[in-house]
Amino acid sequence: MADRYTLRLPALEVRQGGRRIYCFAVDGKKLPDFAAVSRISRDDEKQLQGYQRPEVLSHIRAIRRYLESDGAMLPNAVVLAFDQRVEFVPGRRAKDVDYSVPGELIIPVDESLSENEKPAWLVDGQQRTAAIRDADLAEFPVAAVGFIADGQEEQRSQFILVNSTKPLPKGLVHELLPDTTGHLPPAYARRQLPARVMTRLNTDGKGAFFGRIQSPTAPHGNIKDNSILKMVEHSLYEGALYQYRNDDGTGDLDRMLAHLHMYWRLVRDTFPEEWKPAPKESRLTHGVGIQAMGFVMDRLTAETPVETVDWDRVRGVLEGLVPHVAWTSGTWRFAEQERPWNGLQNTPSDLRLLNDHLKPLTPSIDGR
Structure with missing residues (x-):
């Protein structure tokens, strides 16, 4: 029968500022009883769930071997996001310090919970x-820092910020950003x-990119997420999508x-056999092709709302x-x-070369 x-835990x-964090120690063997590792995934409605990367088994084995050796020590604190069920009960405040209060952190544990x-x-x-979970040890206390979060959006924000000085996989950051709230570094906020x-x-089944973009929740996609991100970002700030963007970072x-x-379906239909392969077999789905054809979209349709673009003329230009x-x-x-054909690489010089080649062939359809 599961324990409840x-x-x-003694805590500080x-x-x-206006937030509170809690510093404490806890047996690492007990962490899985009340703390979940929320791995990134999408539900049946394509909504983002979780925020962590999958376990790196080789890294875990290395840490475990160290923990089982003599004199092992893990001085760095783990970071936990609590929900409202966790409570801090303050004790006696220090006489000359007003920014820290000793007390107890009260955590309900129910081992039957998912x-x-x-x-x-x-x-x-x-x-x-x-590693502590798997180690052949009776217990291993660790330092921990916790905060009480308002929801998963804030947890994602804190996850990105806590890991912003570490080499997080770019794909993981790109997938987390859309569902993140709170302050972000400028480079992340722009993206x-x-x-x-x-x-x-x-995730939208209507488009040419449906399921094609490689990401942590779409590992079988074969178009690089960074290629799409650069194409969209350029268009949002300097091209056709700018008209739908607000100055506060939101938009239609x-x-x-x-x-x-509308545009990329025409690209797919104009080059059906070239659109199917992975980037190694087609420069159209390669980073250099995605970005260059994004520039074509911007030249053809900038400042023209989607409802009034002459998409038949766009098709004609693409066929040309x-x-x-x-x-x-x-x-x-x-x-x-x-x-x-495969001599073009995803470099600034090759992208400029391809763009200069396509530019005279793709004048603005309204004569600009």
Whole structure:
């Protein structure tokens, strides 16, 4: 029968501006009893669930071997996000210090709860916690820092911020950004709306990119997420999607999606055989092709709302490109050089070369 009990841990409440964090120690073997590792996934309605990366088994094994050796020590604190069921009971306040208060952290433990029902989530320290769980040890106390979060959106924000000085996988950050609230570093804040658009492109069954963009929750996609992100970001700040964007970082997401869907379906239909392969077999789905064709969209449709774009004329312009491109075979014939079809790479110089090649062939359809 599963145990139910209350864990009372000596803790220190520390005031940081308008927030409170709690510093305490806990047996690492007990962490899985009340703290969940929320791994990133999507539900049946394509909504984001969780925020953690999958366990890195080799890393866990290395930590476990260290923990089982003599003199093992883990001085870095794990970080936990608590929900409202966790309570801090203050004790006697120090006479000359007003920013910290000793007391007890009270955590309800019910071992029968599923992962998503537990009162705490692990924000940082996933691999260490897994190693302690698997180690041949009776107990291993660890330092911990916790905070009480308002919901998963805040937990995602804290996860990104806590890990912002570490090399988080870019794909994980890109997938988390659309469902994150709170303050973000400027570089992440700028990419939040493009990431939201990219997620919709990948999960909306109406578009050419449906299921094609590789991400932690779509590992079988074969178009690089960063290629799509760069294409969308450029269009939002300098191209066709700018008209739907607000200065505060929000925008008319539905019209952005409609614009992108209309254009990229035409690209797919104009080059059906070139659209199917992965980037290694087609420069159309390669980063250099995605971005260059994004520039084409911006030239053809900038400042023209999706409802009034002459999409038949756009189709005609795209069909006119057929004799001049070599997405999957043949030779690129640029003004001053030739390249084999796969000789283009996703570099600034090659992207500029391809863009300069396509620019005279794709004038604005309203004569600008």
